[in-house]
Amino acid sequence: EAGVAQSPRYKIIEKRQSVAFWCNPISGHATLYWYQQILGQGPKLLIQFQNNGVVDDSQLPKDRFSAERLKGVDSTLKIQPAKLEDSAVYLCASSLGLALDEQFFGPGTRLTVL
Amino acid sequence: AQSVTQPDIHITVSEGASLELRCNYSYGATPYLFWYVQSPGQGLQLLLKYFSGDTLVQGIKGFEAEFKRSQSSFNLRKPSVHWSDAAEYFCAANAGNNRKLIWGLGTSLAVNP
Numbered sequence: 112e113a114g115v116a117q118s119p120r121y122k123i124i125e126k127r128q129s130v131a132f133w134c135n136p137i138s139g140h141a142t143l144y145w146y147q148q149i150l151g152q153g154p155k156l157l158i159q160f161q162n163n164g165v166v167d168d169s170q171l172p173k174d175r176f177s178a179e180r181l182k183g184v185d186s187t188l189k190i191q192p193a194k195l196e197d198s199a200v201y202l203c204a205s206s207l208g209l210a211l212d213e214q215f216f217g218p219g220t221r222l223t224v225l
Numbered sequence: 226a227q228s229v230t231q232p233d234i235h236i237t238v239s240e241g242a243s244l245e246l247r248c249n250y251s252y253g254a255t256p257y258l259f260w261y262v263q264s265p266g267q268g269l270q271l272l273l274k275y276f277s278g279d280t281l282v283q284g285i286k287g288f289e290a291e292f293k294r295s296q297s298s299f300n301l302r303k304p305s306v307h308w309s310d311a312a313e314y315f316c317a318a319n320a321g322n323n324r325k326l327i328w329g330l331g332t333s334l335a336v337n338p
Binding site for chain 1: 229257266267268269270271274276315317319325326328329330331
């Protein structure tokens, strides 16, 4: 079974530029999560989708971050414009359903904002 | 507020020694509890989880965890550590009616040969 795929693996941009990350979840998984993991911290949930609907985006900085999951499969997360404090690893995870199902994580995208 | 605390930022053990990583939670009721491992260059992987029932939970890679309600703890243990266990370990909790996982800051484990 293929795991969660993410691209790119690494990205370096300058502040005020825009960037996009892509995630393809495990086939059949209805729920998709985007996390931000700053060095030395645990993951912080940015947004959670159930199929193509948003379940939780309470911690998404909506003035600069956006995410979509068209057709309820793969997803993109965008930052525009980026700030220095956005430097982090962006993790995508998927699960079969909601709540207590195991989340399967992708390898992450390491973003460096200069 | 709901929170998960991992008191140890970094732990070093010798290969073959036993290991215990601490996790404490602060919730109104007993949450659902998880331990994840993040190895260098790899994604987070679920080691084990506790929902209810037997308070000693067995996981993958020889890990186990014990839920202690009186201490609000869910400590991870392994009787004999292998060099490949060097990684970052995260404890997480979910209140059930809130589908968002709350994560600890993680404990970095180093293993000496």
